[in-house]
Structure formats: structure tokens, C-alpha cells
Amino acid sequence: MDGPIDTIVLWLTTIPLPAGVSAFVTGLYGVARRTPNYALMAVAAGVNSGVTACSFFAFRELGISPLLVNTLSWPQYVRRRRELGISHTDDPSIGQPTWSDLRKYNTLDSGLSGAIAGGVLRGWKSGPRAILPGALSIGAVCTLLQLAYNEATISRLRYISGLQGKNAPEHKTSEATPAKPALQRFLNLIGVTQVTEEQYLEKMKVKRDGYLKRIAELEQQLATEEAEKKETNS
16 A cells, blocks of 8 residues: 555555456366366456455455555554554554564455455345355455465565575675665565664673672672681681
8 A cells, every 4th residue: 555556556566366366266276177168267266366465455455454544443454544644643663573464464455345345346246145244254264375475474574584694794894785675675575674684783781791790799709608618618
């Protein structure tokens, strides 16, 4: 929901996927069962899936998501409002998103949009009695798919973070290696920020000071115990 151009790109890159998968699976099933006109069945399945996906994204990107972002005070919607430059006076203060926040990202949007799209399409095709079953089934499927997509995104982020750690040079210089603009923009979008060398050194200094203080305390304690032993022996 970054803008109309991003929405159009999202549709053009995402809608063909379910249509193609549905057509491919249906065609394989028809070939395996030796069904006549299996090619026609595959085309029909692809068209139905494409229409469903198009309806889903239209409801979500043009209706449900803007409504939720502008009305709900949940952390993810407050964060998305701020990304769009929208502020409400009653917005609570929030921190950086956690892995749990990323797992729940867009799940309500996708569930409601899938329910509306499924209810409308099933009702239009099979009558009013099919509205509720269609809404419940498609809404549940869209929610599960969104959760799976979020989990895949988290796994990808962790993999990228691991690669960056492995490819980092042993000797650090005063100049930090700049991240790729696309990757940096993606990480900043979900709240993952890069730690600078200065920040890392400050953390190491704090830990070092803590260790030195603890060592001094232990040395003082040992000296006191040795003095007490000498006094006792004498």
C-alpha cells in the first residue's frame, strides 16, 4: 500500500501466479484421469483463479487496507500510518516491530478481503446460499497464505542477516560498507536497522567496563580473604 504504482505492480506480478498454478494442476489432473477437453478445463480453472485473485487484491489494496490503516490503533497499523506520513493525535507510542509483529502483518487485511471476495464470487456464481461458505473458506485460505508468506519473509530476512555476518571482513575500517539501496529500503520498511561501527564499539566498551569492574571487585575480595587468613593463622 505504498501507492497506486506499487499496487499496479503488485497485481501484475502476483495475479498470474495463482492462475498459472491452478491451470497447471487442473491440466495435470485431467491428463492423469484422461479427461476429455482437459485443456479447456485448465483454461477455465486459470481464469477463475485469476478473477478471484484480482478481486482479492482489489478489495484489499483499494478498500480494506486503507480503511484499517486509517481507523485501527493496533501497532502494525500505527506503524503503517507513520510510513505513509499520516499521524493521529491518539496514536500510542510503539517500538521496533518484533518477529511476532511480522508474522501477523497483513493477516487481518487478507482475511477480510478474502472473505468478501469469496462471498461475492460464490454468491454470484451459485446463489445466496453459497455466500457464507464461500466467505469463510476463502477468508481462511487467504489468512493461511498470508501467514505462510510472512513466515517465508522472516526466513529470508534471517538468511540475509546470516550472509551479511559471514561476508563481513575480519578487520573493520572507519568507513562502513554501504548496503544496497533496495535491500536497505526493504529492511527499514520492516523495522530492521543496521548497527553502525560506532554503536557497536560503544556496546563493546560498556561490556568491557563492566568486566573490568567485576574483575576489580573479585581481586579486592580475594585480597580481603587472604588478609583474613593471615590474621587467623598468626
